[in-house]
Amino acid sequence: MKDLYLVGSLPWWVIALVGLGTGALLVQQFLSLKQRLALGQSSFLVFLRTCVYILLIFFLLGPALVDKRVTKLRRPLTVLIDSSESMAFPASSKATQDGKPGKSRLDLVREKLLNGQEPLIQKLNRDYDLRLYRFGTSVEPISPGSLSQLKAQDEGTRLLELLPRAATDAGAQSGILLFTDGITNGDQKTLDGTPALSVPVFTVGVGETEGFTDVRIAEVRAPEFAFRGREFKIDLTVQAYGLKGKSVPLYFNRGKNLITSRPVAIDSDSFEQKITFSFNPKELGTHSFSLSIPAQPGEQITENNHKEFKVDVHRDKIRVLTLSGSPAWNYRFLRMAMKQDPLIELVSFVFLRTPTDTVDVPDNQLSLIPFPIDDIFLEELKNFDVVFFDDFSHRAYFNPVYLERVKDFVRDGGGLAMLGGFRSFDSGGYAESALKDVLPVELDNKGRYQTQATVRPVLTASGKVHPITRLGKDAAAGRFESSPRRPRRDALVCERRRRGHRLAAAYHRPLRQGPHPGAHDR
């Protein structure tokens, strides 16, 4: 549709004056022409001039032609269809004539939207700007054509979390049509406290609660990792429908082993109870836990009676065991360093007295304690990460058989550090012990422990980048930070490094017999 508008900016009285002036001029011209020409000719010429003047006045009025095209906009409508697993439940608790369960809740929704001469979905699509979504734990757009293939397979319904988002996305002047059975199991239990929805929501409920029985374990909250020896908690929610007055057992298992169980008394038709279990892990590694409630008579879905989760059990600290052959500055400064590190838990034993030392007081006036050999080597060793043999020889204190346990400990991934001293390496008799297989150096079984030569350990290329020997700025220059100026005179004698081990530091013998090993890494 086109409309003509006069949009000239001249005031109307100016136009009127121009019109009047033009009329007067035409009269004057007609009278003038009539004296010279015939009446017909004069009239024709005045007519032509009149047309020209009218045209000029018309343009003075500012004519504008507006082409109006009207398009009718459809209001947006968001249709949300619940596709969670509960929508696969029968819409009615009553069985069909042949004894089979009736249509599912989703079937009912499909029937409502797709059946009929003019299906509702088509009607809605025609009258509204239709936006069709399925939802469960998330919202996904679907086409009207795919509605017939929609399956109830979402593992939960986060309706209360998703609805505000859908309302925001729907935009102004729109509405939401919601098809759901109303079962939600997201974190949010109510819309209280959330801002009012900006669009109206029309809910179409499907299914019925009468006769529906279900017990489910929902909302299991367990840590992904825990620390050995420290109790952690598992929070869960048990929900039940249609089981009022019953008591169901709840089992808490680790793997197949029952940890504990407790009865849950259901005191209402729509029952919900929060329960907390606690567990103190004693072993490291990944542990599988499960919570389960046996299927109840008449329960239509039993998959939700069981929940599994895994917890990684870590050490909270690096546990270090040190065995020192005697009090020494070695031990003192090692202890200081470890005690200052909050990530290290130190258990140390210092042998303050040897069998040949005599004391002048009864034993009960000494602070010495017996070395718990069996506890350490047979039971507790596996709970440590690193064992230090600090100038310590087993010979005076226990049977070398216990060193087999240390060897196994190292082969299972434990760390072993042997610090020098006359009780270390071969002077400690380790050349013939089980530890010879796990030490990074080969021992010559000559009982030597010390060279009298002045030596200066120098880091090898590996040693400069190894985390143990990369101690500070001087490490880059190939010298130990701890002794930048003083050469060491107490170097231990080891014949050679074991094949397959990296050499971290070496010193040169005065006789130029080649480098000797200092520290190694496998």
Place this chain on the structure above:
Amino acid sequence: MDRRNFIRIVSQSILAASLLPNRAAYSQEKRPIQFVFAQIKYRGGDWNPHPLAVTPLMEELMQRTSVEAATAKHEVAITDRDLFNYPFLYITGKYEFEPFTAEEVEILRRFLSYGGFLLADDALGQQGYGFDMALRREMQKIFPGNEFKRLPSGHAALRSYYLLRRVGGVRIVNPNLEGITLGNVTPVIYCQNDLGGAWERDQLGKWTNACTPGGEEQRRDAFHLGINVILYAMTENYKDDLIHVPFIRKRLTRTS
């Protein structure tokens, strides 16, 4: 056997015995020294009132414990370059000594803050005078605001080897030890009972000073304390570790 033969045999036996390797000397040669008793030389006063005190203590230390020690003390000035090679320092004296220089104060502060240990021993035994006054004055400069405080009876230094209930020395001026504690450790321990005087023997092996009023038991307490302080310096709060606590508590209960 006539008298001449008897004298010859005895003389030969004595000579042979003197040539046999002494067990302690043998182990000294074979085993590296783990502990050196270093004594501070300072200006003024008398830094060495008991020159022979250390050897008996070191012999006792090696006889009673697994520590291999040098029998002779090492004398060291605070400004000596090798001071930090001797983590255990001993300072004693009778009289007031000259104030430490700013450099000495700074060196001792670093030494004690980073793992060094100082045993102070008042050989005069006069509180507020002489060595006691000078030591407190200098320690106040080293650790301002951190004064000597009495060590509690459960302090690790009193349990590091012997379960001590008494503090020995030549005279009991103070029945308790005092110390300066930084965090969990006590790098300075001070005894006012003249421990060195109780440890000292003369060249003939006789005790130089009588211990009063407790006599030889008081001297034994002084040796026990010396050993405990050395082991405390070398093991820090080892005896405060949880594994020791029930044993020590049980023994203290039984013997009390």
